[in-house]
Amino acid sequence: MIKNYLKIAWRSLARNKMYSLINITGLTVGIACCILITLYVKDELSYDRYNQHYNETYRVVQAFRSAKNVKELAPPAPEEFQVWGCAPLAPAMKADFPEVDKIAQFTSPSTYLLQYKDKHFQENGIVFADSSMFDIFSWKMIYGDKTTALKGVNSIVLTKSIAEKYFGKSNPVGQMLKVDDGSSLMVTGEMEDIPSNSHFTFNGMISMSTFRRVRPEVFDAWGYVDFYTYFTVRRHTDINAMQAKTAAFVERYNPAGVDHSYAIAFEPLKNAYLHSTAKRQPGVTGSLSNVYIFSLVAVFILFIACINFINLSTARSMERAKEIGVRKAVGAHQEGLMFQYLTESVLIAFLATILGVALAICLLSVVREMAGKPLPFTALLSWKMLLAFLLAPVLVGIPAGIYPAWVLARFKPALVLKGKFHSSGKGIQLRQGLVIFQFSLSIALIACTAIVFSQLNHLRSHDLGFRQDQMLVIDYGGDGNINKNIEAIKATLARNPAVTSITASRAVPGDFLPNATTIIEAPNGDKLSFDPGIYEIDADFLPAYEVKMAAGRAYSKSFSTDSEQAIIINEAAAKMYGYANPADVIGKSFDQWGRKGTVIGVTKDFNYQSLHNKVEPLTIRMAQFYSFNKLSLRVKSEHLSKTIAELQNTWATIAPTRPFLYGFMDKSFNEQYQKDERFGEIFMTFGFLTIFIACLGLFGLATYSTEKRLKEIGVRKILGASVTNIVTLLSGDFVKLVLIAIIIATPMAWWGMNKWLNDFAYRVAIQWWIFGVAGMIAIAIALLTVGVLALKAATGNPVKSLRAE
Secondary structure, three states, X not given: OHHXXXXXXXXXXXXXXXXXXXXXXXXHHHHHHHHHHHHHHHHHHOOOOOOOOHHHEEEEEEEEEEOOOHHHOOOOOHHHOEOOEEOOHHHHHHHHOOOEEEEEEEEOOEEEEEEEOOXXXXXXXXXXXXXXXXXXXXXXXXXXXXXXXXXXXXXXXXXXXXXXXXXXXXXXXXXXXXXXXXXXXXXXXXXXXXXXXXXXXXXXXXXXXXXXXXXXXXXXXXXXXXXXXXXXXXXXXXXXXXXXXXXXXXXXXXXOOOOEEEEEEEXXXXXXXXXXXXXXXXXXXXXXXXXXXXXXXXXXXXXXXXXXXXXXXXXXHXXXXXXXXXXXXXXXXXXXXXXXXXHHHHHHHHHHHHHXXXXXXXXXXXXXXXXXXXXXXXXXXXXXXXXXXXXXXXXHHHHHHHHHHHHHHOOOHHHHHOOOOOOOHHHHHHHHXXXXXXXXXXXXXXXXXXXXXXXXXXXXXXXXXXXXXXXXXXXXXXXXXXXXXXXXXXXXXXXXXXEEEEEEEOOOOOOOOOEOOEEEEOOOOOEEEEOOEEEEEOXXXXXXXXXXXXXXXXXXXXXXXXXXXXXXXXXXXXXXXXXXXXXXXXXXXXXXXXXXXXXXXXXXXXXXXXXXXXXXXXXXXXXXXXXXXXXXEEEOOOOHHHHHHHHHHHHHHHOOOOOOOEEEHHHHXXXXXXXXXXXXXXXXXXXXXXHHHHHHHHHHHHHHHHHHOHHHHHHHHHOXXXXXXXXXXXXXXXXXXXXXXXXXXXXXXXXHHHHHHOOOOOOOOOOHHHHHHHHHHHHXXXXXXXXXXXXXXXXXXXXXXXXXX
16 A cells, blocks of 8 residues: 555656756755754754763852952852963862862963974964863873873973974973973873863873972962963752852952952853853853854754645645546545545654755765864764654645645545636635745744844944954064063064064953953042953053054053053953043052053044943053063055065064964954954755745745636736736736735844844844845845746737637
């Protein structure tokens, strides 16, 4: 029986090639998109799950707050916490919380020039870390013993990609690496590279005991912030009960003062990538809203493909009416007919699944590049994905085919065989409703895509408050030999006629900044203490970056006291200390990191960090020579390649041991929006495919509608109707449906994009004309799809269509 059903189903598909092709193509593209989006979403949701203790691992987030009377403040909100914290926290927690099993800390990453024989490279992403890191995170060690690798002083564990740069495929354990400060590190282990689905990464770990030997005072300082703290808990631990004990814990070790307070909270590892709102993250974070959006797009794409199937199947019911009438007349039952037509839909879904998987495999490399993720092919071979592939024909075919099968199986044979059967009004309304739904989604996606790219363009073109173009930044990793001669090196590089300005600094816009406890005199004479960010620069920085002053003056070499007794703040910092008018803070006293003096200037707020965040309070002070890490050179745009080559040759002369590593400020600053731009590209691609599938269905319906009205068109032409009249007649019904879809799509798209834009502190306003343009595009697509068929029918010979009469 099933064999017979399959044979009939195959003959039906072969007999109606165009409709079969439309259905199979739509479902194929829909299934391929679903597979690719599923791989992306699955990767986003997989972050840190490779860890054996994933469910038992937490990290400490910490809130440092200052106010005139902190005890009057409400408990800190989640966004007031930061992941960056202090060193004494870990041993104190281990001593006071019996629930803690293992605890480990690591620092923010640093840059080192490492050398082995004749090979030397400047390595970023080197952290100091406790040996217990391997007890918490499930990283695989290739060479060395993970239980002892980070215990000794001056020991380092390298990731595989870094180790192979120096030692190739051989075992590096026991080899010595020279560091640019004159010290040496023994390689005690080589580990696999940190998995790409980890919320933080690094290239190497130096033992924490090495840091402790150099700066022992840091490990007792509750105010020194440079450590990330992670821990695992024992089984059956109630984390809420642990959290309830934190207030007493903090009071015991770091009690609140009159104007400052400290609080901690525990954040699960599973929340670190997608759910955390804490600041000072050790790595990139994802967007839960993007995951939801892509998941919905996957469902919508597949749903639209299924709608095509339903529409075309029910629209063609008249063609199959006599077949059903005959079958019922010779004894076929309704259940058997339903099963037969469900077999057809499952067969179509089966073919579409095979083609969809093949198409997904072909497009996988393209999606990898767009998403910036590895998305391994082996992910398609997981048992969950294989099970989904096996069930897809049934899970897609039956829901898509159940209504058409039910409609076809209910035809009354007596009416059908007498020729008195006609399409029902309800069936036509259903098809129109489904077309409206399809185009509502399509229009919403067009509008959303336009808003996404409008926001991305806003990020690129927004006035940041400083000049970033033509600024070449040399990262020399704070090399001590360079810093000792920094003014001479600046002068040498400045002799190049293409260099118009040059400055040295600890960081440049877009870089990770430390915070510094800073006391500034308030308008009423009180001493207020806060922890704003800190820039350490030379006297040429603000003019070179063309940062504008709101009050006071910039640093000048003409004032010898500027290097030790002066500070500049931004407008946000001035407001934080109580000065609505920036000029009023000029001359007020300050105390920061052992340096005391007066505020000499206030800069206008400039976006030194991502536009996802508002401009935060910032202090800017003259750096000691040993604090510099980077040189910024503004260069002329003419003959840029020649200029870079000349600078490289000059660099080889003045700093022969340090690689010439450079980048351009505008490019590096905009890399902060790489994830947003990738989101836009992926969103646009799948939005286009959604519209393509919707147009396939519209084309099929228009084709069928035109075929059924050929005789009517012939009569109208004989009676004098023009080609324009007929094209308008055939296109008008579909255009009306698209107009209704515009009305439905507009509030839906506005709501979704408004939620997405809330992630940006600086965002575009959603303009009404975007929805108008999206609607016009949809109407144009519908007219193009239907109009071609209508024009063909309108210009046809009416005699041919009426000959049968």
